[in-house]
Structure formats: structure tokens, C-alpha cells
Amino acid sequence: MVNVLTPERAERAHGPRPARPVVAARDRTRRRQTVVAYLFLAPTLLFFAVFLVLPLGFALLLSLSHWSGFALGDIRPVGLDNFTGLFADGSTFLAPVLTNTLLFALGTVALALAGSLTVATCIDNLRFQGLWRTLYFLPIVTTVVAVGNVWKYMYEPGGLVNGALNALGLDSVAFLQDPDTALPSVVVVQAWASVGTAILVLTAGLKSIPESYYEAAALDGAGPVTVFRRITLPLLRPSLLLVCVTQIVTGLQSFALIVVMTRGGPGDATDVAALEMYRQAFSYGDWGTASAAAFVLFAVVLAVTLLQLWIFRRGGEDA
Amino acid sequence: MSRRRFPWLSYLVVVTGAVLTVVPFLDMVMTSFKGPGESGTLPYRFLPEAFDLANYRAAMDQLDLPVLFRNSVVATALITGSVLLTSSLAGYALAKLRFPGRDLIFRLVLSTMMFPPFLFFVPHFLILVHWPLAGGNDLFGRGGAGLTVSICALAIPFLVNGFGIFLMRQFMVSIPDEVLEAARIDGAGEFAVWWRIVLPQTKPVLVTLGLLTFVDAWNEYIWALLVSTADPDVMTLPVGIQLLQDYVDPTRTMPIVMAGLVLSVLPVLVLFLLLQKYYIRGVMLSGLR
Numbered sequence: 193m194v195n196v197l198t199p200e201r202a203e204r205a206h207g208p209r210p211a212r213p214v215v216a217a218r219d220r221t222r223r224r225q226t227v228v229a230y231l232f233l234a235p236t237l238l239f240f241a242v243f244l245v246l247p248l249g250f251a252l253l254l255s256l257s258h259w260s261g262f263a264l265g266d267i268r269p270v271g272l273d274n275f276t277g278l279f280a281d282g283s284t285f286l287a288p289v290l291t292n293t294l295l296f297a298l299g300t301v302a303l304a305l306a307g308s309l310t311v312a313t314c315i316d317n318l319r320f321q322g323l324w325r326t327l328y329f330l331p332i333v334t335t336v337v338a339v340g341n342v343w344k345y346m347y348e349p350g351g352l353v354n355g356a357l358n359a360l361g362l363d364s365v366a367f368l369q370d371p372d373t374a375l376p377s378v379v380v381v382q383a384w385a386s387v388g389t390a391i392l393v394l395t396a397g398l399k400s401i402p403e404s405y406y407e408a409a410a411l412d413g414a415g416p417v418t419v420f421r422r423i424t425l426p427l428l429r430p431s432l433l434l435v436c437v438t439q440i441v442t443g444l445q446s447f448a449l450i451v452v453m454t455r456g457g458p459g460d461a462t463d464v465a466a467l468e469m470y471r472q473a474f475s476y477g478d479w480g481t482a483s484a485a486a487f488v489l490f491a492v493v494l495a496v497t498l499l500q501l502w503i504f505r506r507g508g509e510d511a
Numbered sequence: 512m513s514r515r516r517f518p519w520l521s522y523l524v525v526v527t528g529a530v531l532t533v534v535p536f537l538d539m540v541m542t543s544f545k546g547p548g549e550s551g552t553l554p555y556r557f558l559p560e561a562f563d564l565a566n567y568r569a570a571m572d573q574l575d576l577p578v579l580f581r582n583s584v585v586a587t588a589l590i591t592g593s594v595l596l597t598s599s600l601a602g603y604a605l606a607k608l609r610f611p612g613r614d615l616i617f618r619l620v621l622s623t624m625m626f627p628p629f630l631f632f633v634p635h636f637l638i639l640v641h642w643p644l645a646g647g648n649d650l651f652g653r654g655g656a657g658l659t660v661s662i663c664a665l666a667i668p669f670l671v672n673g674f675g676i677f678l679m680r681q682f683m684v685s686i687p688d689e690v691l692e693a694a695r696i697d698g699a700g701e702f703a704v705w706w707r708i709v710l711p712q713t714k715p716v717l718v719t720l721g722l723l724t725f726v727d728a729w730n731e732y733i734w735a736l737l738v739s740t741a742d743p744d745v746m747t748l749p750v751g752i753q754l755l756q757d758y759v760d761p762t763r764t765m766p767i768v769m770a771g772l773v774l775s776v777l778p779v780l781v782l783f784l785l786l787q788k789y790y791i792r793g794v795m796l797s798g799l800r
Contacts, residue, residue, distance in 0.1 A: 221695075226610035228701040232600040233616060239597070239671040244623055247634030254633070264641065311528045314521035326787055327529045330536060333783040333790070335730035337749040338772040342539045345765050348551060352538050355555025384532070389794055396795060445627045448732045452753065466629040473633045474737065486630050493627055 255483035274484035284460055285468065285485065293464040293489070296379055296450075297443030297496075303383035304439055305432070308390030313424065315391070316398045325395070329388040336385075340452030343381045344368060368454055371461035378462055382449055386442070390435045397431025398424070433504045437497055444493050465489040539776075543567070543769035547762045566770040569763065570755070574771060578744075579751040583729060583775075586665035586747060590728040591721055593670040598720060599713065602679025603705050607691060617680070623673035635668045636737055659741040669728060675720050678796060682716045683709060719793040722786055729779050748775040 230237075255274055259267045278285040315324050331339060346352040347367035354364040367377040401424065409419045447467040450456060456463035456471070465485060473482035537557075542550055543566055544559040570576065604610075605617050642648060642657040658664050686709060694704050710717070732749045739746040746754075752771040756764060783790055 222609065225608045225701070229604040229608040229610040229613070232604040232608070232701075232705075235597050236601040236620075236671050236676065237616070240619065240623060242638070243631070243635065243668055243671075244626070247631050247638060248626070250634040250637065251630060307528070310524055314524040317518055317521040318525060324525055324529060325791070326784070328532050329783070329787070329791070330532060330780070332794075333726050333730075333779050334536075334776055335749045335779075336732050337753050338539065338776050339535075341753075341768055341772060342535045345542065345551075345769075346535060346538060350551040350553050350555055352534070352555060352557070355557075358554065384535075388532075392791060392794060441627070445629050447629075451733070451736075469629060470632065470733070474740075479633060479637075482633055486633065490627060490630055 251483045251486060254479050255487050257480050259479045260477045270480065274480045275488070277481060278484055278488060284463070285465075285488075288460055289463050289465055289468045290488075290492070292375060292460075292462060293444055293466075293492075295375060296382070296462075296464055297440050299376065299379035300382045300386065300443045301436060301439040303379065304387045304390050305435060307383065307387045308394050308435065309432075311387070312391050312394035312398060313420070315395055321395070325388075325392065328391050331385040332388045334385075336448040337452055339381065339385050340449050343384075344453045347377060369458060371458050374454055374458060374461045378450060378453055381453070382443065382446070385449070386439060390439065393431050393435050394428065397428045401427045429504065433500070436504075437500050440496055440500065441493055444489065444496065465492070539769050540773060542766050543773050545766045550762075550765050566763070566766040567774070569767045570771040570774065573767065574751050574755060576751075576771075576774070579746060579748045582662060582665065582745055583747045583749075585662055586731075586735070587725055587728040589663070589666035590669045591724045593666070594672045594675045594724045595717055595721055597671045598675030598679045599710060599717065600705070601676045602683050603709055605676070605680045606683035607686070607688070607709070608701070620673050620676045620680075624677070631668065632734065632737065635734075639664055639667065640741075659738060660745070661742075662745045664738045664742075665735055665745055665747065666728075668734060669731070672724065675724065678716060678720055678793075679713065682713050686712055715789065718786065719789040719796070722782070722790045723793040725782065726779055726790070 253267070256269060256271060257267045258270045258273070277283060311328065315321055318324065348354070349364050349366070353367070357364060365373060367373050405423050405427075406419065409423060414422070445466055447464050447470065450462050450464060450467055451470075454462045456467050466489060469482045469485040469489065472478045472485060541557055541559055544562045544564075546560060546563065546565070549556070549560060601620070605613060605620070636659070639658040648657050658667065690708060691704050694708055695701075699707070730749065731747075732753075735747040735750050736753075739750045748771075752768060752775055755768045755771055
């Protein structure tokens with residue numbers, strides 16, 4: 193402990209004080225605290241002003257303008273044209289881009305949830321839980337460039353996955369080259385990479401379920417399926433909600449994996465909204481459309497989050 | 512007890528899952544040792560013919576690995592240092608100081624976590640390009656490349672983190688006021704209170720936040736890709752390795768890429784294995800990864 197005086201000892205050291213100066217001293221402390229607080233907060237507030245408020249305003253302005261990205265003076269207001277353009281006939285934004293985005297997010301969360309729920313309930317019965325958790329966690333601390341390239345290579349005709357299929361007597365699959373299999377193949381990788389967090393959250397949720405519930409169920413002669421459906425699942429609801437919301441939100445926004453693995457191809461089979469936004473800005477120089485796409489995706493993210501919260505609330509449990 | 516009735520089934524499930532998780536990593540390491548004509552050919556073979564470091568040497572030659580490492584290290588260090596400093600300063604102010612506007616600012620910090628990163632790629636890039644009086648720009652941000660040609664560009668959008676501030680604040684709230692009050696009566700200024708009393712008590716949280724930030728910064732790809740398109744000199748490891756794909760000899764491309772990946776993944780994996788207790792707690796607290 194540092195050399196700290198308790199209030200009583202301080203009192204003794206400085207002697208009792210008259211009432212008035214105490215009030216004045218408290219005012220002084222308040223003023224000093226305000227100054228210090230704003231000094232401590234200054235870097236943060238400055239940063240948020242320049243890199244949060246300003247960009248949001250700028251993006252909003254751009255989404256209502258036409259701009260090809262050179263001089264700032266060339267920004268030309270066009271009202272809602274960028275937004276109507278996104279949803280006009282012949283635009284690929286609604287389909288396949290937005291549908292791909294939703295399929296990517298929902299597919300990922302479904303796979304990750306099924307996998308993590310299975311593994312988490314099983315881990316709960318085992319020894320060396322820390323070891324298993326560490327193993328399942330490795331993909332999370334690995335850069336997306338490594339994850340994407342390793343899987344891309346494993347999906348190739350001479351790669352591990354097809355090698356395993358061939359060993360089982362099955363034909364090779366052109367996972368990333370075939371428009372029908374490209375999106376599911378990428379979804380598998382995203383789920384593989386995110387299952388560790390889900391396992392962690394669900395394991396913690398399982399640990400918080402009192403052992404006595406299971407003992408009571410065992411006394412009543414309930415089978416494992418009944419126990420899982422009537423005890424584990426309902427009491428795990430808050431953890432499941434957390435996993436669902438965070439993974440769907442992450443899935444809706446992420447495109448780094450797709451940039452590494454397919455760059456949206458073949459054709460636009462794996463093109464997702466965030467990637468489309470990126471390409472509109474940095475490849476096609478259509479900054480207005482890019483910003484409009486970003487806001488549409490933001491609206492989708494918000495809507496999905498609220499919808500999920502509402503569904504789970506209605507299910508009876510307060511998460 | 513009913514839920515312990517089938518441990519063998521549990522072992523089967525967990526071990527199968529763990530194998531599926533680890534195999535891609537093993538494939539990465541094995542491929543990084545494979546010689547010309549050994550990778551991407553049929554039939555697939557898991558093990559290389561010899562464990563030979565030729566691909567690692569090729570990766571070193573082909574890429575300017577020291578420069579990539581330096582850029583990654585500098586950017587990661589800047590981000591981690593800045594996030595720790597600003598989060599603990601702001602967290603302390605929000606947790607332990609009384610001043611008008613505190614609740615409003617706290618709510619602002621919370622709301623920053625709601626905005627997804629993709630919303631900012633475009634405007635952040637434009638702000639850096641048009642940064643006044645930098646990289647040949649005039650006072651109004653015209654004429655040059657702005658901050659995009661500086662190594663700082665890699666770090667700038669990540670220097671302050673709303674979640675970090677929230678995390679620090681939540682932990683600092685639980686430090687007893689009496690301890691701080693006593694130090695103040697003892698004549699310690701707020702800065703001394705923060706530095707000598709609050710920071711030592713929040714060390715575990717600082718490690719957690721530092722580790723989360725480090726891993727994210729080290730692995731960051733999209734923003735680094737954008738910035739290095741503007742200036743190849745500030746390329747980071749993930750971006751550089753992705754570029755290795757264009758290696759001249761196609762029979763050796765993948766093994767060399769894998770060798771580069773092993774080298775870039777290793778520092779983070781080691782750090783994670785050493786400090787995983789802190790990292791895992793951080794993930795539990797954020798629930799965001």
C-alpha cells in the first residue's frame with residue numbers, strides 16, 4: 193500500500209478545522225476536480241470530435257452528394273439520388289449484395305451457435321476445460337489474412353478438404369470457384385473463426401446454472417434431453433442472446449475475410465454490403481453511393497439488433 | 512447426475528471439435544515446409560517431404576520483412592499505448608471525479624460503441640488525406656497527400672476506444688473513495704492520485720485492455736490495406752503477406768505465403784498463450800469478439 197492517511201489520522205495530523213473554510217475548501221476542490229476532469233478527458237473528447245462526429249457528418253453529407261473523390265469543392269448535392277440509386281432496377285445492391293450479407297450473417301450465427309452450444313455443453317462435463325478453451329480460441333487471435341489464406345488453400349483441388357473428400361471416396365468440390373458453393377464455404381470459415389468466443393460465453397452461462405437444479409431433475413428421473421430442454425436451454429437464454437446479437441452484428445459488417453478469400457467473387461456470389469461500400473469508394477470513386485450504402489447497412493444492423501432483443505424479450509426472459 | 516452420464520460422448524465431441532480447430536493451423540505449418548511441386552498437387556499429402564527452411568528464407572527475401580515488422584510494431588505500439596493512456600485517464604475522470612457534464616460524456620462514450628467501423632473507413636481516409644499542413648497540404652488541406660503517407664496513419668483512427676474507457680471506468684468505480692480522499696488530504700494532486708493509487712490497483716484490467724487492443728491492432732487488415740495503397744512504405748505484415756500471392760514461381764507461392772503467415776501469427780499466439788487468462792476475461796467483458 194502507498195503511504196495513505198485514513199481520514200481520522202488526517203484529522204489528527206491537521207487538527208480540527210473551523211466550519212467556514214471547510215465549505216470554501218470544498219468549493220475549491222470541486223472547481224479543481226472539474227478542471228482536472230476536463231484535462232483528463234481532453235484527448236478523448238478531441239478525438240471523438242475529429243474522428244467520430246466530423247466523419248459522421250461528412251459521411252451524411254457525402255451520402256446526399258455526388259463526388260468522385262478529388263477536390264472537396266467538387267462535392268455536388270443530389271438529394272436522395274444515391275439512396276434511390278441503390279434500390280433502383282438493375283442495381284445489384286438489394287440482390288444479391290444485401291441478401292448475401294444477410295445469408296452470410298445468419299449462416300454464420302446458425303453454424304457458430306449450433307457448434308458452440310454442442311461443444312460448450314460437452315466441455316462442461318470434462319476435465320482440462322482450460323486446455324480445450326485455449327485450443328478453440330486460437331482462431332480468434334489469428335489475423336484474418338492467415339485464416340482466409342489457409343482456408344482458401346485448404347479448399348483448393350489439391351488442398352486438405354478435397355484431400356479428405358477424396359480419401360472418403362467422394363469427388364472434389366470447387367468450393368470457392370463455384371457460385372453455388374462459394375458463399376456457404378466462406379460462411380463455414382467465418383463460423384470456424386468465431387466459435388471460440390461463443391463457447392466461452394456459453395460455458396460461463398452454463399456454470400451459472402445452479403447444480404441443485406440438475407440434482408432435482410435427476411431425482412425426478414428426467415432424461416438428458418428433458419434436462420437440456422427444460423433447464424439448460426431456458427437458463428442459458430441470456431448467454432444465447434448475447435452470442436446471437438454480437439455474432440449477427442459482426443457478420444453483417446465483416447468483409448475482411450471475403451476480401452482475402454474471394455474478393456466478392458465468383459461474379460458477385462460473395463459480394464456483401466460492406467465490401468460493396470468499400471469498392472464503390474476506393475475502386476469506382478463513387479463516394480456518394482459508398483456513403484449511402486454504409487448508412488443503409490447501419491440501418492440494417494440496428495434493425496436486426498432491435499428485432500433480436502424484442503424476440504428474446506417476448507420469449508419471457510429479461511436478458 | 513444426469514448430465515455426467517455420457518462423458519465418452521462429450522470427449523468425442525470436444526476432441527473432434529478441437530481437431531477441426533487446430534488442423535488448419537497444422538496445415539499452415541506443414542505447407543510452409545513443402546518444396547516446389549509438393550503443394551497443391553494430387554493426391555493431397557499432409558506432411559512435407561522434409562522440414563526445410565527454404566520457404567522462410569524466400570519469404571524474407573521476397574518481402575521486406577524487417578520493414579513490415581517495424582511498421583506493424585510501431586502501429587500496434589502507438590495504438591496500444593494511446594488506448595491505455597486515454598482510457599485510464601478518461602475512465603478515472605468518469606469514475607472518480609465530480610464535475611458538471613459527467614453523465615452526458617459517459618453516455619457519449621457508450622454511444623460511440625454503437626457505430627460500426629465500416630461507417631468510418633471512407634470519411635477517416637478523406638480526413639487524413641485533407642489534414643491541414645501535413646504531407647504537402649496547405650492550411651485548408653489541399654494540394655498534398657496529407658497524413659496518409661505517414662506511419663501514424665495506420666494508428667490514428669484507433670487511438671481512442673470507447674470500450675476501453677468504459678472498461679476502465681467500470682473497474683475504477685469500485686476503488687473506495689476513502690483511499691483517494693485520504694491521498695488528497697495528504698496533499699496529492701489528482702494526477703498523483705491517478706498515477707500512484709488508481710493505476711497500480713487497475714493493473715490486471717490494464718493488462719486485459721492492452722492485450723485486447725494489441726491483438727486487434729496487430730491483426731487489423733482493411734484500414735492498413737487502404738493506407739498502404741496510398742503509401743507502400745507503411746505496409747504492415749498482414750497487407751504485405753497478402754501481396755506475396757503474386758510471387759513469381761506459382762509452384763512455390765503457397766508454401767512461401769504460409770511461411771510468412773507463420774512468422775506473422777507467431778508473436779500474437781505466444782502472447783495469447785502466456786497471458787490468456789487476461790485475454791479471455793477481456794473477451795468475456797466485451798462479448799464483442
